[in-house]
Amino acid sequence: METNSNFNWKDHISIVDSSLNAEAIANVIKVDTEMLAHMDDLQDRVQADLTKFQPVIVAQFTPGGGKFTLVRDEYGEEARYTVEPVARLFYMAKSIAHAPLGIFGCFGPYSTDPKNQGWRAPMEDYRNVLAKALSTIDDIDVEKGYQIDDRLKRKLVMDLNNVTGQFDDAPPHLDEDTVVPHVIKVMKDLLKSSIDFVDNTAFQLSDDESPAEVFQKWCNMTSDDKDNPDDTLYKLIVQSQVIAASTQQLGISTLMQTWRDTFSEEDWANLYVIVQGEWVTRKLNSIAQCILPEMADGEEALDEHLLIVTNLTDVDPALHFLARILEDRSAAAMILTDHSQPRDDLSGQVDLLGPVMQDVVCPHMSAANKAPETGDSCPH
Template sequence: MSTRRKFLGAATAVGAMAFLGDTQAASADEGDPGPDSEALELHARNAIVAVDTDTQKNYGALRAELMNHLSPVIVVQNDDRGGLYTLIHNGEQESLHPVSEIFEQAKSIAHAPLGIYSIIAPYLSHRIPNLPSSARLDQHDVDMVAFKGPGTNDWVSPLQAFGATLTTARQRLDHAHMPQELEASSTQILDIALKFINESVRRGSFDMKSFENFTGRLSGAIGTNMRYATRAQIEGVENLMKRWRGKVGREDWPGLYIVVLSIWTTSALNQNSIVVKRFMDPARADSHLIDLPTAQSPADPVFVALDNLARIVQDNVAAEMVFPLEQKLADALKGPEDLLAQEILHQLACPYRGKTGTKKAVGTAS
């Protein structure tokens, strides 16, 4: 069976011979190791590793050049404003935030309970009270989050500072010219949040139960804010996609790639991905919509998106050329699956040769 390493290694070796003239030139360049067996082995290992080193260098050069030819591409960087959208087409770029300010305002107010939690969480008791959600809490997770415990009141000052932020927002809410329903739900969220803060500071204590009692009263109001944020995002993105579809044109639009960058916790079913997919060629949407999880928001989202997309596009072509007779290997090379994944699963599922004992289950370790 032809493997990726064998194929690429052979190609690199042919290129090396054509460049150097013959294998003797390569030996002369490295120096004669002499009769020392350890030196011979070291030179042999270095020569073998050089195959992949050169492969990676040439692969990187192809990727860097390919980035300049990717078109049309839409890059979406998820952010607090509903997403920064960038269109790359025929060497030109256009970037903007298409979602109205209602999105950011509605989500900002709805985040108040999360802001309070972020302050008090380290000071929680490790004892989980009997609450409706208790069964879904992992005790080890609670132990790690509550790393300071309830033995100190260091939480008071930061909680009061956050309360001051909420108070300012509450006092100026009616000047934001929000829709009446959204203003009412935002008022409710801020008022109940401030009540929890004031009562906790006055008592000098809080716990999971008091916090859950506080947040339990906000489900309806938070739902209203989410509905307004969602409506603003859908309208803004749809209007932009319609305009860009006309700009790119019917001939180029079917080949569109869209790369959506988001933090891992929102990448599996991302809000922007759901909206934009409806505007893509249905036959290509599953392969041309790339959800790219990131550890943190990149400083240059367009570069990160194009760099990753270049890998995907060149691997799509390489997969069918490198493995024309091995469909499973081709699919692994052009997808997110590691090329060795299936072989590792196969070997882990089989009994170890030469050893006695029962068959190990996949995913278990000794």
């Protein structure tokens, strides 16, 4: 058999090298992909056993003030209890407090072009929604409609008197006999003010004017009238917010106390809470603020046993997320033991590369000068 004596393997060595190179790279990358597979398996196993070792509460935001699911171990089996504890007054007060925002939404798309009067049709539609709410609000039963009981009355008296005093040093003016009529009056006055603005200000503008400027003036009106603590839109909005917040706080804290009484102190200390939120509610989350005082460690529980998480929409994804956090914390406790890098860099919200990246991006900054928690940054 003849061979080609002119064939030179050196001219084709790149073919061999390329194949070996790709295989070697794949072998190295597999270290990470296999790690992820094993960690995913661990996460599933942790979730399966999660409530055998600690109770979990998953708090979901709802327009009505929140839905809460307690997941606990009962005789070796997982049990779930779901409650929506907030009185309906919360949703109504919050809904009416949003009336000015609804007006803004009508003209907002046209505010940069005053000659475009496209805002008038949606504004008229929304004005009719406000008017219908106002015309029927007196038909709502206090106890069954608003769900206002004696405990909520006392809570509203305390909080509304406190807030109106902060407005303009107005003395306490509400008691348990007058607070419900006042609550209804606040909501009706806010609706009336919104309708009045639309009818007598916005719709009176000429066809080459936008309501943006007059809307801002309406929102920013001020008054220090001690005898009338709800005489401006701002005061009406704030009082509606207080009504909603007081209602939500009482409902959630009462539920938490009820559940707490069913546990030993040791078991309650092991409680984890997942609050499902959005980016816009991540800070000073209202549900988290109601829950924290009822947890074993109070404010210290935030980010340790109470986690506010975005992009979760149900109970099982929340439990899966918690399993990930717990497995990461366990790994961090073993891997980052006596070193300077905090364990939270592996098991918290800090990117594991973050502190090292800061050294790379800003090498001239000493460790003593780094304070990412305060917002300090490298001036480059």
